[in-house]
Amino acid sequence: MNIASIKSQFPIFKQQTPLGKELVYLDTASSAQKPQSVIDAISGFYSGYYANTGRGSYWPAHKATTTFESVREKVARYINVQSKDQVVFTSGTTDSINKLVNAHVIHSLESGDQVLVSEMEHHANLVPWQEACKLKEANIKAIPINEEGEIDFEALELLLKAKTAFVSITAISNVLGTVNDVSRITALAHKAGAKVFVDAAQAIAHKTVDVKTWKADFLAFSAHKLYGPTGVGILYMADDLVNQIKPLSFGGGMITEVGIEESGYRKGPQRHEAGTQNIAGVIGLGAAIDFVDTLPEFELHNHLNELTSLAYELLSEIQGVNILGPEERAGVISFTVEGIHPHDLSTFFNEQGVCIRAGHHCAQPLMNKYKVPATARVSFGIYNSKEDVMTFIKVLKETKAFFE
Amino acid sequence: MNERIKGLYQEHILKKSKDETFKGVLQNETHRLEAYNPMCGDKYTISMSIENDVIQDARFDGFGCAISKASTALLTEIVIGKSVEEIKPIVENFLELVDEHGKREPEEIFEDDQLLAFAAAREFPERKTCASLSWDELKLLVDTH
Numbered sequence: 135m136n137i138a139s140i141k142s143q144f145p146i147f148k149q150q151t152p153l154g155k156e157l158v159y160l161d162t163a164s165s166a167q168k169p170q171s172v173i174d175a176i177s178g179f180y181s182g183y184y185a186n187t188g189r190g191s192y193w194p195a196h197k198a199t200t201t202f203e204s205v206r207e208k209v210a211r212y213i214n215v216q217s218k219d220q221v222v223f224t225s226g227t228t229d230s231i232n233k234l235v236n237a238h239v240i241h242s243l244e245s246g247d248q249v250l251v252s253e254m255e256h257h258a259n260l261v262p263w264q265e266a267c268k269l270k271e272a273n274i275k276a277i278p279i280n281e282e283g284e285i286d287f288e289a290l291e292l293l294l295k296a297k298t299a300f301v302s303i304t305a306i307s308n309v310l311g312t313v314n315d316v317s318r319i320t321a322l323a324h325k326a327g328a329k330v331f332v333d334a335a336q337a338i339a340h341k342t343v344d345v346k347t348w349k350a351d352f353l354a355f356s357a358h359k360l361y362g363p364t365g366v367g368i369l370y371m372a373d374d375l376v377n378q379i380k381p382l383s384f385g386g387g388m389i390t391e392v393g394i395e396e397s398g399y400r401k402g403p404q405r406h407e408a409g410t411q412n413i414a415g416v417i418g419l420g421a422a423i424d425f426v427d428t429l430p431e432f433e434l435h436n437h438l439n440e441l442t443s444l445a446y447e448l449l450s451e452i453q454g455v456n457i458l459g460p461e462e463r464a465g466v467i468s469f470t471v472e473g474i475h476p477h478d479l480s481t482f483f484n485e486q487g488v489c490i491r492a493g494h495h496c497a498q499p500l501m502n503k504y505k506v507p508a509t510a511r512v513s514f515g516i517y518n519s520k521e522d523v524m525t526f527i528k529v530l531k532e533t534k535a536f537f538e
Numbered sequence: 539m540n541e542r543i544k545g546l547y548q549e550h551i552l553k554k555s556k557d558e559t560f561k562g563v564l565q566n567e568t569h570r571l572e573a574y575n576p577m578c579g580d581k582y583t584i585s586m587s588i589e590n591d592v593i594q595d596a597r598f599d600g601f602g603c604a605i606s607k608a609s610t611a612l613l614t615e616i617v618i619g620k621s622v623e624e625i626k627p628i629v630e631n632f633l634e635l636v637d638e639h640g641k642r643e644p645e646e647i648f649e650d651d652q653l654l655a656f657a658a659a660r661e662f663p664e665r666k667t668c669a670s671l672s673w674d675e676l677k678l679l680v681d682t683h
């Protein structure tokens with residue numbers, strides 16, 4: 135794969151940082167940069183055929199609606215689900231989880247039920263479940279992870295002996311890079327009678343989300359981690375759940391007939407999409423999927439794996455560096471450096487044009503588990519090169535030397 | 539390394555960030571500051587004993603970056619033996635010192651080199667909260683005392 139030509143499609147890299155450096159962006163796990171095609175799709179909608187969707191019977195409205203709806207199909211194919219009607223647009227992963235919990239989970243949870251998350255969950259996939267459990271007097275428990283930062287399956291089987299309503303798990307950890315065996319988790323959970331929610335926020339950019347194989351009951355991701363725009367994402371629901379659960383929100387566009395005291399609700403994903411949608415966002419998501427589709431799957435994996443392995447290897451050789459999580463991982467490396475706080479590190483990196491992340495990465499329980507208040511994190515996107523990794527290692531060594 | 543960043547991480551700050559002279563918790567604590575930045579996880583407690591409106595003694599504990607640690611250590615050292623009234627202007631001055639929109643030049647605010655070192659935060663607005671974390675809490679205390 136020609137990385138230079140891919141990188142040239144991302145306009146942000148055409149400029150230098152305010153300090154006159156080349157931009158080395160190593161925070162794709164937080165949010166990915168945008169290719170020109172995504173930016174063009176969004177501005178093309180605003181300047182070329184802007185109108186609200188699902189309402190007007192005039193020309194731009196028709197074009198806006200068909201383009202919007204075509205993205206549902208693209209998503210369905212990209213994550214391998216049966217029908218586009220199982221894909222509901224939301225404003226992102228966090229929004230998907232909150233809406234699902236509020237519309238469905240709190241109505242189906244019974245007092246004493248168990249909800250399982252894992253120790254490596256992002257706050258987005260923990261706090262909403264916590265709130266639901268408090269409200270319904272249900273028990274939230276965390277599936278422990280082992281030394282390597284992988285799910286402890288023995289512990290999971292034991293936990294599933296208690297009556298479990300939901301298991302909510304991330305496909306890839308945004309801190310450790312651990313790739314969870316989602317199929318194995320859903321198989322165990324389903325045997326125990328639990329429904330499974332899969333947080334695909336990280337996995338989505340790796341082209342590995344496969345709902346049919348995973349047999350997830352619910353799944354969510356955000357477009358912005360897939361080189362798409364912010365403020366848009368999806369919630370997938372299996373089987374006919376789209377029509378069975380209560381609407382995620384209420385208002386215009388999702389109704390059939392409305393009276394003062396009673397209303398009827400539509401079938402299909404529109405049942406959950408009240409109000410004017412993030413049309414430009416959805417269209418941008420479509421362009422993002424088109425962009426990723428141009429990257430051969432095998433080469434995408436290879437490229438991200440190569441960068442990750444190289445960074446892992448070079449980092450492990452530096453004295454005083456401690457890497458969290460397993461050696462085999464997807465695109466993310468969290469680490470600490472003896473004697474240097476992650477925030478001080480990231481300020482030094484910023485001076486050299488290198489963007490790394492410092493903090494708890496919205497995973498405080500995991501930080502507690504590893505007994506670190508914060509870590510530094512690098513993560514890779516399709517535009518990163520080996521030179522980026524070498525720059526990162528060079529700046530790390532310089533910074534270490536400065537503090538010593 | 540460029541000069542700008544050397545300014546932020548100059549000798550005074552690096553040294554202070556490793557200075558544990560006033561680390562700990564007071565047995566006879568009467569007041570406690572909890573300085574916590576949920577965005578980054580930096581967390582300090584400052585244990586104080588205040589009698590007759592004078593801070594008789596103080597200790598700090600916690601963890602965070604070099605900037606927040608140094609500024610907390612310096613805060614602890616500075617408040618010991620001073621009255622709440624004496625501390626008020628120092629807190630105001632410090633918060634102006636680290637603020638990129640601060641009106642006065644740093645040298646007009648403080649003379650002490652250790653304090654002046656933190657003026658470098660003006661160049662790094664994203665690190666201002668590191669410098670001011672504990673001082674913001676101290677301000678709440680002295681304003682309401």
Ligand SMILES: Cc1ncc(COP(=O)(O)O)c(C=O)c1O
Pocket residue numbers: 163164226227228229256258259304306307308333335336356358496
């Ligand atoms: C694993 C995981 N889950 C959930 C989220 C939340 O995604 P968003 O902020 O787009 O809602 C993130 C984003 O950092 C993530 O990495």
